[in-house]
Amino acid sequence: MDAKNRAKYEARARIVKAMAHPTRLFIVDELARGERCVCELTEMVGVDMSTISRHLAMLKNAGIVEDRKRGAQVYYSLRVRCVLNFFECVESVMKCNAKDHQKVLA
Amino acid sequence: MDAKNRAKYEARARIVKAMAHPTRLFIVDELARGERCVCELTEMVGVDMSTISRHLAMLKNAGIVEDRKRGAQVYYSLRVRCVLNFFECVESVMKCNAKDHQKVLA
DNA sequence: TGAAGATTTGGCAGTTTAGCCAAATGCCCC
DNA sequence: GGGGCATTTGGCTAAACTGCCAAATCTTCA
Numbered sequence: 001m002d003a004k005n006r007a008k009y010e011a012r013a014r015i016v017k018a019m020a021h022p023t024r025l026f027i028v029d030e031l032a033r034g035e036r037c038v039c040e041l042t043e044m045v046g047v048d049m050s051t052i053s054r055h056l057a058m059l060k061n062a063g064i065v066e067d068r069k070r071g072a073q074v075y076y077s078l079r080v081r082c083v084l085n086f087f088e089c090v091e092s093v094m095k096c097n098a099k100d101h102q103k104v105l106a
Numbered sequence: 107m108d109a110k111n112r113a114k115y116e117a118r119a120r121i122v123k124a125m126a127h128p129t130r131l132f133i134v135d136e137l138a139r140g141e142r143c144v145c146e147l148t149e150m151v152g153v154d155m156s157t158i159s160r161h162l163a164m165l166k167n168a169g170i171v172e173d174r175k176r177g178a179q180v181y182y183s184l185r186v187r188c189v190l191n192f193f194e195c196v197e198s199v200m201k202c203n204a205k206d207h208q209k210v211l212a
Numbered sequence: 213t214g215a216a217g218a219t220t221t222g223g224c225a226g227t228t229t230a231g232c233c234a235a236a237t238g239c240c241c242c
Numbered sequence: 243g244g245g246g247c248a249t250t251t252g253g254c255t256a257a258a259c260t261g262c263c264a265a266a267t268c269t270t271c272a
Contacts, residue, residue, distance in 0.1 A: 001132065001150060001151055001152060005132075006128065009128035009129070009131045009132045009135075010128045011200060012128070012131050012193065012196045012197075012200070013126060013127055013128040013130075013131055015196045015199050015200065016122065016125050016126045016131065016192065016196060017126040017127075019122050019126075020119060020122045020123040020125075020126040021119055021123075021259090021260090022112065022115035022116045022118070022119040023115070023260095024119075025115045025118050025119055025122065026107065026111075026115045029115075037218085037219095038218070038219060038220090039217095039218065039219085044107060045107055046107060047260095047261070047262090048261065048262055048263080049218080049219070049220090050219085050220075050221080050261080050262075050263080050264095051260075051261055051262075052219095053219060053220055053221085054220085054221090054260085054261090055260095057220080057221095062199070063199050063200070063202060063203040063206075064199060069268090069269090071218090071269070071270070072216095072217065072218050072219080072268075072269045072270060073217095073218060073219085073269095074218080074219065074220095079199075079202060080195070080198055080199050080202055082194070082195040082198050082199075083195060083199070085191050085192075085194075085195050086122065086191075086192060086195065087118070088188070088191075089186070089188040089189055089191050089192065090118045090121045090122060092186055092188050093121050093168070093169050093170060093185075093186045093188075093189070094117060094118075094121065094169070096169060096185065096186055097169040100169075127229090127230085129230095143248085143249095144248070144249060144250095145247095145248065145249085153230095153231070153232090154231065154232055154233080155248080155249070155250090156231085156232075156233080156234095156249085156250075156251080157230070157231055157232075158249095159249060159250055159251085160229095160230080160231090160250085160251090161230090163250080163251095175238090175239085177239070177240070177248090178238075178239045178240065178246095178247060178248050178249080179239095179247095179248060179249085180248075180249065180250095213272105214271100214272090215270105215271090215272085216269100216270090216271090216272105217268105217269085217270085218267100218268080218269080218270105219266105219267080219268080219269100220265105220266080220267070220268095221264105221265085221266070221267090222263105222264085222265075222266085223262105223263090223264090223265100224261105224262090224263090225260100225261095225262095226259105226260085226261095227258105227259080227260080227261105228257105228258080228259070228260095229256100229257080229258070229259090230255100230256090230257080230258095231254100231255090231256090231257105232253105232254090232255095233252105233253090233254090234251105234252085234253090235250105235251085235252075235253100236249105236250080236251070236252085237248100237249080237250070237251085238247105238248085238249080238250090239246100239247085239248085239249100240245105240246090240247085240248105241244105241245090241246095242243105242244090242245085242246105
């Protein structure tokens, strides 16, 4: 694999990695319903606000969400809807795993 | 977020995380063309075989690839084609990022 | 200007990853 | 059974990730 190819996969990995955390997947799922401010997400997830803020920064850095200040609050929203396709596929994989597990038990 | 919901997102994250590495993305891309043995992938990527083996173990563990022994070799193949959709979406995000970057420069 | 609330950033500790080498395992063939 | 190749696993180190607390920013409103 040459340097150019390597760079290509690294760029892709940066984006996938931004989704590779349960809290960030939850956030994406939630933002699919509409924009949310940091405090709302903090409330929903139930961890420190600084932690949520960092998760959001990662998603923003990857270009998956964008932010908009409104008063003292910062609202985040999805920038690219297709990330929701990830979920569909992830569900397929999980379904497939479950099915094979049945087979093993049978 | 209750325990059940948390478990749901953790399960999803396990799968996404399995894809969150440049080498593993390359492997998935390559396996989309057909099955490959560990030694072929090692040759293509250019890292230690033990490293490739571990990457493959992670993908297998997540249910994304499956293996089949043939003689002394172990051949890996995609188990769920839809993971390729990840790439499409990742490309969209990157395109979107590039476009915005243009805007910033303009 | 100053207090209060929302968010981000600095810093720290514990955990997980990634990669290499070496050793162990598995398979084929003589 | 033993040598040789393919693969996996154990062990180690360096780097990255997470989450919390505390401190710094930023915004509004009196």
